[in-house]
Amino acid sequence: xxxxxxxxxxxxxxxxxxxxxxxxxxxxxxxxxxxxxxxxxxxxxxxxxxxxxxxxxxxxxxxxxxxxxxxxxxxxxxxxxxxxxxxxxxxxxxxxxxxxxxxxxxxxxxxxxxxxxxxxxxxxxxxxxxxxxxxxxxxxxxxxxxxxxxxxxxxxxxxxxx
Numbered sequence: 444x445x446x447x448x449x450x451x452x453x454x455x456x457x458x459x460x461x462x463x464x465x466x467x468x469x470x471x472x473x474x475x476x477x478x479x480x481x482x483x484x485x486x487x488x489x490x491x492x493x494x495x496x497x498x499x500x501x502x503x504x505x506x507x508x509x510x511x512x513x514x515x516x517x518x519x520x521x522x523x524x525x526x527x528x529x530x531x532x533x534x535x536x537x538x539x540x541x542x543x544x545x546x547x548x549x550x551x552x553x554x555x556x557x558x559x560x561x562x563x564x565x566x567x568x569x570x571x572x573x574x575x576x577x578x579x580x581x582x583x584x585x586x587x588x589x590x591x592x593x594x595x596x597x598x599x600x601x602x603x604x605x
Contacts, residue, residue, distance in 0.1 A: 465506050472499030519595045523585030526554030528562070528596065530580040535573070536565065543567035546576060552594055554586050562594040 476495030479488055528550035536545040545567050553559045568576060587593035 462506075462510060466503060469499045469503035469506065472496070472502065475499075515593075516595060519585050519587050519593060520597060523587055523595060524554050525597075526552055526584050526586055528552045528564075528582050528584040528594065530576060530578050530582065531561065532578060533576045544570055544573050546573070548576065548596065550582070550584065550594065550596075552584055552586065552591075554584075554591075557591070560591070562592060564594050564596055566596050 472495050476492045476497075476499065479492035479495060482488070483491070530548055531551055532549040534547045536547055545565060548564045548566060550562050550564060551559050552562050583597040585595045585597050587595075
């Protein structure tokens, strides 16, 4: 079973079925847009059809980018080089709609066999945990084996290790 970022377990099949459902939803919009001119051949029908097709394709492109980003995070968590990061600075960026606050955290990253270096990481933290992210805090990190500048803080939004 593959371990997900939020700590729950899911199989590849479950993830694939979920993604196929999302892409099927997008294709439904495209199909409605393609079929709409069969029932309404006036200007409004054609504009509505164009809106459905463009909206479905844009939603599909957004979901594709989101899934690539999630796969990249999971790959770093699964196969990344474990290490530790010491917080040097933390700056609030924006508030998410689910009470999480995004922080830009500057770390000094230490991984075996390499000299320490600085890296910036954007990460959401729960609003009750924000005050705990202070300079000097040591957090577990995973570093991409291909690109050492891709660093992932390996904790949940509440600061628990993943």
